Amino acid sequence: MKKTILSITLLLFSIITLSACDGNLGDENKNVNYENDKDKDKDSNTAFKVVIDPGHGGEDVGATGASGQYEKDFTFAVSKKVEKLLEQEPGIQVFMTRTDDSFISQESRYRPKYANELNADVFVSIHGNTFTDSNVTGTETYYYHKNSQTLAKIIQKHVVEATGFRDRGVMEQGLFVVKDTKMPAVLIEVGYLTNAHDEFQMWTDDF
Numbered sequence: 001m002k003k004t005i006l007s008i009t010l011l012l013f014s015i016i017t018l019s020a021c022d023g024n025l026g027d028e029n030k031n032v033n034y035e036n037d038k039d040k041d042k043d044s045n046t047a048f049k050v051v052i053d054p055g056h057g058g059e060d061v062g063a064t065g066a067s068g069q070y071e072k073d074f075t076f077a078v079s080k081k082v083e084k085l086l087e088q089e090p091g092i093q094v095f096m097t098r099t100d101d102s103f104i105s106q107e108s109r110y111r112p113k114y115a116n117e118l119n120a121d122v123f124v125s126i127h128g129n130t131f132t133d134s135n136v137t138g139t140e141t142y143y144y145h146k147n148s149q150t151l152a153k154i155i156q157k158h159v160v161e162a163t164g165f166r167d168r169g170v171m172e173q174g175l176f177v178v179k180d181t182k183m184p185a186v187l188i189e190v191g192y193l194t195n196a197h198d199e200f201q202m203w204t205d206d207f
Contacts, residue, residue, distance in 0.1 A: 047093035050086055051115040053125035053177060054079035054096065055187075058103025063130030065193035067200075071128045072101065074193065074202060079126050095120065112180035122151065123185035125177045128193040128202060137195045138166030142187040144179040151184040163207070165191050165198060 054075040056062035062071025079096060086094040095118060097104065097111045104110050115123045129140070139160050143152035152170045160167045168189075178185040191198035201207040 046091075048091055049093050049095065049118055049120040049122075051095045051097065051118065051120045051123045052079045052082050052086075053111050053115075053123065054098055055125055055127040057098050057101055060103055063128055063193045065128070065199045066134060066196040067203075069193075069199070069203065071130070071193055074128045075126045076101065078190070082124075082126070106176065109176060109180055111177050112185075115185070116180075116182050120183050123177070123181045123183055124155070125185070125187040127187060127189050128191060128199075129189040130194045131192060132194075134194050134196065137192050137198050138168035139163055139191055140168035140189045141170050142173045142175055142178060142189070143170065143185065144172060144174055145181075145185070148178060148184045148186055152186045155186055155188055159188060159190065163191060163201075 054072075056070075056072035056075060058072070060072065062075070064070060065074075076098070083094050083096055086092050095114075097114055111125070112123070139156065141152045141156040141159070143149055149170070149172075156167070156170045175187055178187055191202050193199045193202065
């Protein structure tokens with residue numbers, strides 16, 4: 001997955017100028033330390049803030065892949081690698097909506113609230129897809145607000161190039177993580193965990 005993550009890292013770095021042009025639209029997680037985040041925020045008011053959202057977590061396992069592995073573990077593994085790479089980029093400050101296998105209820109709307117309170121510049125939710133037909137394959141990216149469409153197109157383009165999966169396109173959809181966020185926000189479905197070919201590659205570091 002190194003090639004995919006490197007592409008995501010580079011495109012997020014390039015979004016700094018893009019986001020500046022777009023502007024913003026006018027119980028929560030037990031493992032997040034708000035005070036530390038606020039201090040971190042104060043120390044780098046000029047940093048480009050990226051929130052990475054590893055989909056699902058805890059009792060919410062997400063999709064169950066062809067091999068029986070859970071989506072929540074895939075999204076967390078990829079997100080940690082993205083976080084590590086982004087931390088190496090000067091001028092980028094990265095935040096995670098969850099830092100372990102914690103459950104975050106959808107009802108709390110914690111994920112977008114977290115990004116909004118940080119006044120983040122970009123929000124990226126990472127997922128693995130599922131379908132009843134195990135032959136379905138490909139990568140797709142979702143957005144909701146108009147100011148997120150360009151970000152979605154950029155991420156879709158680069159992730160498809162990196163994965164070699166079928167390009168299933170960019171779609172507007174009212175998912176709460178991209179609807180409730182005030183900054184450019186996307187949800188990327190890297191591939192179909194229910195497709196044995198996709199899943200096998202998605203779990204390998206080289207991919």
